[in-house]
Amino acid sequence: MNTVKKIGLIIHILFLGLLAHAQDTSVSELIKQGIELNNAHDYTGAIEKYKQALSAEPDNPQANYQMAFSLSAAGRGTEGVPYLNRTIAGSNNFTGPAYELLGSIYDAAKQPQQAIDAYKAGIKIKPDYQPLYFNLGLAYFRAKQFADAELAATEAIKLDPKHANSQRLYALVAFHQNKRAPALLALCSFLFMEPDGPRSAEAYTNMQSILKGGTLKTEKADAATIALNKALSTAAATTDLRRYTSPADLLAAQLKAIFIAIGPLTEKQTGNGFFRNYYASFFYKLAQTEHMPAFARLMDLSANKAADSQWLQQNEDKRKALGAWVGGQERKF
Numbered sequence: 001m002n003t004v005k006k007i008g009l010i011i012h013i014l015f016l017g018l019l020a021h022a023q024d025t026s027v028s029e030l031i032k033q034g035i036e037l038n039n040a041h042d043y044t045g046a047i048e049k050y051k052q053a054l055s056a057e058p059d060n061p062q063a064n065y066q067m068a069f070s071l072s073a074a075g076r077g078t079e080g081v082p083y084l085n086r087t088i089a090g091s092n093n094f095t096g097p098a099y100e101l102l103g104s105i106y107d108a109a110k111q112p113q114q115a116i117d118a119y120k121a122g123i124k125i126k127p128d129y130q131p132l133y134f135n136l137g138l139a140y141f142r143a144k145q146f147a148d149a150e151l152a153a154t155e156a157i158k159l160d161p162k163h164a165n166s167q168r169l170y171a172l173v174a175f176h177q178n179k180r181a182p183a184l185l186a187l188c189s190f191l192f193m194e195p196d197g198p199r200s201a202e203a204y205t206n207m208q209s210i211l212k213g214g215t216l217k218t219e220k221a222d223a224a225t226i227a228l229n230k231a232l233s234t235a236a237a238t239t240d241l242r243r244y245t246s247p248a249d250l251l252a253a254q255l256k257a258i259f260i261a262i263g264p265l266t267e268k269q270t271g272n273g274f275f276r277n278y279y280a281s282f283f284y285k286l287a288q289t290e291h292m293p294a295f296a297r298l299m300d301l302s303a304n305k306a307a308d309s310q311w312l313q314q315n316e317d318k319r320k321a322l323g324a325w326v327g328g329q330e331r332k333f
Helices: 003-039 043-056 061-073 077-087 095-110 112-125 130-142 146-159 163-174 181-193 196-210 221-239 247-268 274-289 293-300 306-313 316-327
Strands: none
Touching: 003 043, 003 061, 043 061, 061 077, 061 095, 061 196, 077 095, 095 112, 095 196, 112 130, 130 163, 146 163, 146 274, 163 181, 163 196, 181 196, 181 221, 181 247, 181 274, 181 293, 181 306, 196 293, 221 247, 247 274, 247 293, 247 306, 274 293, 293 316, 306 316
16 A cells, blocks of 8 residues: 555544544533533423434433433423333443333323333342332332332332432331331431421321321231231320420420330331331330430421421530431441
């Protein structure tokens, strides 16, 4: 090969390399622009950017995922399904979120079984992706499959114990099975993480319903659940309402009595090791500390905000001591 041809070949190869690099940069920039437009709620503009990116790279997993995301945000979720199918065709960083979004689209379209199947398929590939378990639990909950929802919520908590919504979901599905002790303790975990706000007010209302003997399910429970429900009711009834000057003081006494009753009882029961180890054991230990007054103020905050906020401000050292104690506990599964 003569020198001129060699130089020409080298220039051609360099040109192709620069072109490929420019194309990659262009696709990445289009995706970035699309995300910015999506964040600004300009879904039409975002979709157009992703179309341009996909015309250059049809199998780009991020572009396909973001396209489906913007279509879903624009209320056109079912149009995003083909893009998600292309995303999950190969293993990539968007596989977990793609299955999560796919399930959410089916859920919004009132197709609960397809949503459940999508979440379960995602879990097989990404078993450590916590949102899949949480959303699977929600799908089961909406389908009134409460036992399955409890199992999914349990796995979601194991993967991310600090995810408040998973604690709330566990409480709700337990409550709907008349498992009042697991429901109450999960509500306590949720309210410790999120003591104030609309969802906290709902959680507090559910807590009070449990303390007063309320149930959401009347079908026969198993022997362990019956024993726990009885222990809870008996412990709550030992507190004399007339002795306490504030709702938080009453709640502290009620919860302490319940925690002390439930802890040793669960040690005698078989099965449901998650509830025994993660919830009952932890709150049994808490009940034997000096931290119950501060804990009860957090539980009561959404219902009596003025009084409890003032108490917590005046007793900041006690609140910090509670936080330090909780942070030092190893809650086993």
